[in-house]
Amino acid sequence: MSAAGARIGVITFPGSLDDGDARRAVRRSGASDVSLWHADADLRGVDAVIVPGGFSYGDYLRCGAIAKFAPVMTEVVRAAERGMPVLGVCNGFQVLCEAGLLPGVLTRNEGLHYVCRDQWLRAENTTSTWTTRYEPGADLLIPVKHGEGCYVADESTLDEIEGEGRVLFRYVDGNPNGSRRDIAGITDARGRVAGLMPHPEHAIDPLTGPTDDGLGMFLSALDTLVPA
Amino acid sequence: MARVVVDVMPKQEILDPQGQAVANALPRQGFEGISQVRQGKRFELEVADDVDDETLAKIAESFLANPVIEDWAVRRVES
Numbered sequence: 001m002s003a004a005g006a007r008i009g010v011i012t013f014p015g016s017l018d019d020g021d022a023r024r025a026v027r028r029s030g031a032s033d034v035s036l037w038h039a040d041a042d043l044r045g046v047d048a049v050i051v052p053g054g055f056s057y058g059d060y061l062r063c064g065a066i067a068k069f070a071p072v073m074t075e076v077v078r079a080a081e082r083g084m085p086v087l088g089v090c091n092g093f094q095v096l097c098e099a100g101l102l103p104g105v106l107t108r109n110e111g112l113h114y115v116c117r118d119q120w121l122r123a124e125n126t127t128s129t130w131t132t133r134y135e136p137g138a139d140l141l142i143p144v145k146h147g148e149g150c151y152v153a154d155e156s157t158l159d160e161i162e163g164e165g166r167v168l169f170r171y172v173d174g175n176p177n178g179s180r181r182d183i184a185g186i187t188d189a190r191g192r193v194a195g196l197m198p199h200p201e202h203a204i205d206p207l208t209g210p211t212d213d214g215l216g217m218f219l220s221a222l223d224t225l226v227p228a
Numbered sequence: 229m230a231r232v233v234v235d236v237m238p239k240q241e242i243l244d245p246q247g248q249a250v251a252n253a254l255p256r257q258g259f260e261g262i263s264q265v266r267q268g269k270r271f272e273l274e275v276a277d278d279v280d281d282e283t284l285a286k287i288a289e290s291f292l293a294n295p296v297i298e299d300w301a302v303r304r305v306e307s
Binding site for chain 2: 061062065069098104105107108109110111112150152153154178
């Protein structure tokens, strides 16, 4: 399979905002993008799935709480259990936590303010499907924009995540939302499901973002999907 | 039909910034003596008579509340 042969699906829910940028990032990385619709219990044969940012179902009830029951999400959960790579960004991270694919939950920012800024992150786990292109300890500048990005889990869960090296990125130069232990992104036990609040799809081209530091996440997944 | 009320509250150990903001605003309006506010949600459900308590608990636990951060309580009230 060539890079162009790899097909990465991007879900659109009512209220999704960043599905267009996510598809653009997939194309920029060299893969083919496939639009997935929330109401279809069908992944259209994709090799990986991205759950994008936005306000799925208006963030009603809790962020991601209604999206987790969308027909497409039932298929995503099944596929993830079989090992399909899944990336959740911002609202997508919230959806993956609500769906139980990742531990913890994202709550209202500690300062109550919606935060929209370019944010420094430090790469930690660089062996997950979505982070192999980064050097451990690398500093990345990627936009954040959210009102409910405070990562919360109980202490034993946090210890487990850290003990297993499952923190992908940590906020540096200021924690924008009060996340426990400055956690910006995590992965599941197998390193195939990833979630983060910052937006790598908004940092793929210095013309339209602060850097192209986000592109590495999409290229990392392609390395797995398209063995050299 | 019965009316069922489900109260969902942030767990005690979870920071509740919204409740804190409300508590901080009270003295500015001249209301003194309120030391803490916690903000939660109340759901009112009209429920058929054959829906049992176990089902209601499942609805609360799996959907209305996120047990990682929230406690819930279900009660039947006079409709």
